[in-house]
Amino acid sequence: MENNLLEIKNLYVNAEDKEILKGINLNIKKGEIHVIMGPNGSGKTTTANAILNNPAYRKVSGEILLEGENINNLKTDEIARKGVFMSFQLPEEIPGVSVTNFLKYAKNKVTGEPVKIFKFKEELKKYMEQLNMNPKYMERSLNVGFSGGEKKKNEILQMLVLNPKLAILDETDSGLDVDAIKTVSKGIEMFKNENNAVLIITHNTKILNSLKVDYVHVLVNGQIVTTGTQELASKIEENGYSEFKQ
Amino acid sequence: MKTKVEEINRNIYDIKNKDDYDFKIKKGLTREIIEEISAQKGDPDWMREIRLNALEVYNSLELPTWGPDLSELDMNEIATYVRPKSKLNSSWDDVPEDIKNTFDKLGIPDAEKNSLAGVGAQYDSEVVYHSIKEDLIKQGVIYTDMETAVREYPEIVKSHFMKCVPVNDHKFVALHAAVWSGGSFVYVPKGVKVDIPLQSYFRLNSPESGQFEHTLIIVDEGASLHFIEGCSAPKYNKVNLHAGCVELYVKDNAYLRYSTIENWSKNMLNLNTKKAIVGKNAGMDWVSGSFGSKISMLYPMSILNGEGAKTEFTGISFAGAGQNLDNGFKVVHNAKNTSSVVNAKSISKNGGKCTYRSLVRINENAKNSKCSVSCESLMLDDISISDTIPTADVRTDEVEFSHEAKIGKISDQAIFYLMSRGLSEEDAKAMIVRGFAYPISKEFPVEYAVEMNNLINLELEGAIG
Numbered sequence: 001m002e003n004n005l006l007e008i009k010n011l012y013v014n015a016e017d018k019e020i021l022k023g024i025n026l027n028i029k030k031g032e033i034h035v036i037m038g039p040n041g042s043g044k045t046t047t048a049n050a051i052l053n054n055p056a057y058r059k060v061s062g063e064i065l066l067e068g069e070n071i072n073n074l075k076t077d078e079i080a081r082k083g084v085f086m087s088f089q090l091p092e093e094i095p096g097v098s099v100t101n102f103l104k105y106a107k108n109k110v111t112g113e114p115v116k117i118f119k120f121k122e123e124l125k126k127y128m129e130q131l132n133m134n135p136k137y138m139e140r141s142l143n144v145g146f147s148g149g150e151k152k153k154n155e156i157l158q159m160l161v162l163n164p165k166l167a168i169l170d171e172t173d174s175g176l177d178v179d180a181i182k183t184v185s186k187g188i189e190m191f192k193n194e195n196n197a198v199l200i201i202t203h204n205t206k207i208l209n210s211l212k213v214d215y216v217h218v219l220v221n222g223q224i225v226t227t228g229t230q231e232l233a234s235k236i237e238e239n240g241y242s243e244f245k246q
Numbered sequence: 247m248k249t250k251v252e253e254i255n256r257n258i259y260d261i262k263n264k265d266d267y268d269f270k271i272k273k274g275l276t277r278e279i280i281e282e283i284s285a286q287k288g289d290p291d292w293m294r295e296i297r298l299n300a301l302e303v304y305n306s307l308e309l310p311t312w313g314p315d316l317s318e319l320d321m322n323e324i325a326t327y328v329r330p331k332s333k334l335n336s337s338w339d340d341v342p343e344d345i346k347n348t349f350d351k352l353g354i355p356d357a358e359k360n361s362l363a364g365v366g367a368q369y370d371s372e373v374v375y376h377s378i379k380e381d382l383i384k385q386g387v388i389y390t391d392m393e394t395a396v397r398e399y400p401e402i403v404k405s406h407f408m409k410c411v412p413v414n415d416h417k418f419v420a421l422h423a424a425v426w427s428g429g430s431f432v433y434v435p436k437g438v439k440v441d442i443p444l445q446s447y448f449r450l451n452s453p454e455s456g457q458f459e460h461t462l463i464i465v466d467e468g469a470s471l472h473f474i475e476g477c478s479a480p481k482y483n484k485v486n487l488h489a490g491c492v493e494l495y496v497k498d499n500a501y502l503r504y505s506t507i508e509n510w511s512k513n514m515l516n517l518n519t520k521k522a523i524v525g526k527n528a529g530m531d532w533v534s535g536s537f538g539s540k541i542s543m544l545y546p547m548s549i550l551n552g553e554g555a556k557t558e559f560t561g562i563s564f565a566g567a568g569q570n571l572d573n574g575f576k577v578v579h580n581a582k583n584t585s586s587v588v589n590a591k592s593i594s595k596n597g598g599k600c601t602y603r604s605l606v607r608i609n610e611n612a613k614n615s616k617c618s619v620s621c622e623s624l625m626l627d628d629i630s631i632s633d634t635i636p637t638a639d640v641r642t643d644e645v646e647f648s649h650e651a652k653i654g655k656i657s658d659q660a661i662f663y664l665m666s667r668g669l670s671e672e673d674a675k676a677m678i679v680r681g682f683a684y685p686i687s688k689e690f691p692v693e694y695a696v697e698m699n700n701l702i703n704l705e706l707e708g709a710i711g
Contacts, residue, residue, distance in 0.1 A: 054662050076665035077674075085666070092663040096681030102667075105677070109668035141681070162667065 003029040004068065005166055005197050006051070006084075011062030013043075013050045020046040022222035023062070028166065031194040033211060035233065036201045038219035039241045044201045045089060047219070048170045052076050052086050066166070081110055083165030087155035087172045094142040099154065100124060102142045103161050110162050127160045130190065132183055149180040156187035167191060168199045173207040185210045205237040220244045258351050259509055259538075262480040263344045265452050267370065271327040273454065277301060280424050283327045287427065292404065293396055300413050300423035307417040313603070314541045314570045319515055324487050326425035328370040328452040334391060335375050345369050352478065354447050361693060362474075363442035364389045368459055370452045371427040382440060388433040389444055392460050395431035402433065406462055410493035411521045418489045418517040422458050426491065429459035434469040434500075443472040443505075443691065448490070450479040450514075456487035463494045463502065467525075470501040474694070478538065481511035485540065488514055494522035494530065498552055501529040507694055509701060510538035512568060518544050526552030526581075533689045534561035536573055537701045545603065547576035550584040550612075558587045562686040562698075564705055565598030565630070574603040574635075579612035579645075590621040591686055593679055594630035595705070601633040606640070606647070613644040623653040624682050626675065626706075676706045 006028040013021040020043045028034050038044050049057045051064055053076050064071050071079050094102065103124065104115050121138070128135050131153045143151050152172050159167050169188070173181050185207055188198060200207065208216075208230065216232040217224045218241070225244045226232070271283055280301050284294040309316055332342045338355050349355060349367050358365040364378035366389070373391035382389070388399070396403050413423045430446040450457040457479075465471050479486060488510060496502045502522070510516050516539035524530045532546045548557035559575040577586040592600035602621045623632035634651045656678055664674035679702055680687075687695040 052662075052666050056658065056662075075671070076662060077668055077670050080666050080668040088663060088666075092657070092660040094660060094664070094678060094681050096684030097677055102677070105673075106664075106667040106669060109670075109673070158667065 007065040009063040012060040032214040085164035086168040089171040269329040304420035325455040332374040364444040366446035368428040386435040392429040432463040445474040448477040453482040461492040465500040472503040492520035498525040505533040514539040516542040520546040524555040527554040536563040563592040567596040572601045576605040579608040585616040588619040595626035599631040616646045619649040
């Protein structure tokens with residue numbers, strides 16, 4: 001059991017008084033890549049937001065455990081500092097705060113240690129090269145004026161820099177062209193090791209092609225209706241979700 | 247300038263020295279009181295006449311009928327002149343200990359050593375310290391307290407004092423002219439470029455009193471100057487009044503940058519008047535950070551009298567609980583090819599109110615002029631208020647004029663985004679606010695940008711929940 005990173009037990013979540021998640025169970029171990037697929041409105045983004053305790057979503061019942069500890073009521077930043085990261089579907093624009101300054105500040109908060117600026121910038125530059133990002137973006141305001149693809153790459157950059165135990169990627173691949181999807185996959189490969197885990201939320205299978213996925217869960221109408229391996233994803237790509245809908 | 251202060255410490259601003267004055271005029275505003283102030287200050291006759299005339303103008307004018315409610319101001323409860331127990335010194339060692347300590351904690355002597363070419367420090371009604379670097383004196387630059395200027399350069403003062411800002415401009419200008427004391431006088435001769443800023447700092451310690459310093463700056467043809475003004479006061483229960491006056495003359499081809507960081511205490515009524523007359527191809531830039539005071543009515547003004555004159559206003563206001571900051575900018579385009587750029591921002595929280603009030607006037611003779619105004623407000627909660635009241639009076643068609651206003655509330659989703667990266671709610675808000683303020687704070691010298699960020703953090707402390 002000590003390899004359990006995240007356990008979700010019978011979780012019910014409402015958004016604006018509407019019942020979205022209706023008893024989710026999920027168990028992610030260190031070293032694993034999980035995928036949640038499902039049609040629009042099935043509760044995928046709600047799952048991600050509930051794990052990070054976004055105040056806009058209310059847990060009605062159930063439990064979320066991170067390394068055995070109940071994190072239901074921890075604040076978002078506390079959960080982040082315990083090692084959970086989420087790549088946003090629509091990353092926020094923060095004018096006047098440069099990517100470098102923001103990440104340096106966040107890294108200090110997450111690690112609790114002072115960040116050495118020179119070494120940090122070198123690290124940042126290296127990651128940006130690997131993600132085919134223009135290094136000029138380091139000094140630009142966070143996400144301001146970034147294209148959709150640049151924003152998503154910037155999320156992956158943040159994941160690499162902050163190096164969480166669990167990275168949740170919420171539709172990171174949506175709206176990206178083939179090359180950008182490859183770059184995102186590459187970022188995930190760079191990040192992944194036996195001590196961390198990735199939860200990919202998507203309704204697209206392209207991003208999975210180059211990754212070794214351990215489990216694919218199908219989320220329909222707030223419940224996980226089936227769990228399988230990579231083959232399940234291929235099947236969905238061919239046939240859609242109709243067979244899982246009642 | 248608190249460059250040395252890493253930890254934010256409200257106490258720096260709240261150091262309250264004993265109200266230990268050499269002389270404090272009785273409260274109120276009568277002819278006898280004005281005559282007494284004039285006598286105490288040893289005015290020449292012409293200055294006494296200006297004061298007495300101004301008192302009559304004051305009595306004949308009404309309070310403004312627009313803007314914040316000033317009814318709580320009772321001049322019978324304000325002492326308009328408080329002389330500290332210190333003469334004017336040119337060495338910090340000679341400044342009395344408690345006063346020197348205050349300026350030490352505000353970082354003034356440190357700043358002087360590190361990044362300023364001259365410093366003035368006023369405590370209550372009188373300037374207690376003034377200095378200027380030797381090489382500037384050699385180039386003919388004059389930087390002194392206003393009293394010395396009245397004594398030593400009477401002709402220059404007579405021809406400029408209350409000439410840029412007329413005594414009857416509004417009630418508080420008349421009040422200022424009647425009771426003014428302290429402030430700085432700067433003259434930069436033709437062609438002299440003062441590369442390092444001069445700074446005057448104004449500290450009001452005495453309760454139930456007012457500060458009425460007068461700043462008169464003349465930047466002669468082709469010369470340039472950066473002048474910084476700082477102000478603060480500890481908080482008392484009753485209102486204090488600040489009605490300073492700043493008169494700036496920027497001659498042809500000259501340049502003046504006037505930066506202010508104002509952190510008055512939250513019992514202060516800040517009714518300050520600042521104006522600049524800008525000559526041919528000259529430039530006048532205002533940079534302003536307004537944090538303190540209970541009520542502020544502050545609208546710096548540039549009068550672009552010379553062809554090709556340019557002005558820029560970059561300002562930010564931050565209003566918390568109980569604060570009503572009614573700030574803005576006025577510009578008059580009064581010659582061909584003149585241009586003005588306004589970039590104003592405001593932040594309000596905990597029920598604070600920020601209003602951007604402005605006047606743009608482009609006269610008929612100002613053909614081919616340009617004016618672009620952008621103002622943006624950020625409210626940190628649902629109970630704070632933000633308003634924009636621009637007035638444009640454009641009397642020619644041959645101009646480019648644009649005005650853009652944005653008012654918004656801090657986004658919960660943006661806060662969640664930053665929190666998901668490990669920032670606490672307070673840190674997340676502070677980061678968003680600092681980022682919002684960045685286009686303004688970057689216009690300050692770096693130490694002041696640091697101070698401004700510290701002030702933002704201070705204002706945001708305890709803002710959560």
